[in-house]
Amino acid sequence: MRIRILIVGNKSADAEMLKDRGFAIYTCNENTLYNMLGEIKPDVVFINCDDPQDFSSTKLYNQILDNVQYASYPIMYTLAEDDVYLVNKKRTASKDKRTVITDNIIDGIKMALLPASARKSKKIDIISRNITLPFYANRA
DSSP: OOOEEEEESSOHHHHHHHHHTTOEEEEEOTTTHHHHHHHHOOSEEEEOOSOTTOHHHHHHHHHHHHOGGGTTSOEEEEEETTTEEEEEOOOOSSOSOOEEEESSHHHHHHHHTOOGGGOSHHHHHHHHHHOOOOOOOOOO
């Protein structure tokens, strides 16, 4: 089963790169996000804003975090284009650290999908190296 990622925003380069890596990619805009969440039930929600100074994407990010209905979705948010990503893991009752900053998309997806038992600080690095993500070569 492929990992489903819902990308909010218009960055087609990131979507194409993730498609080439074998992920199931769905894109939407801010107006259709909640309909897509209910329909697709993605493994990760990736808010990829066009402009880091755009406050509508920040508002959307905070709305998803504050809504209990969407607590089961890990969220990635672009802080700086192609540089820094904020990853909020699936929210549970545990008091473990849920927010992580990473420098690339693939590591962010790995961190978002880590099981709750692996969220202890020293285990994260070891276990994240052992998570295998699908890679399908394009056939000509």
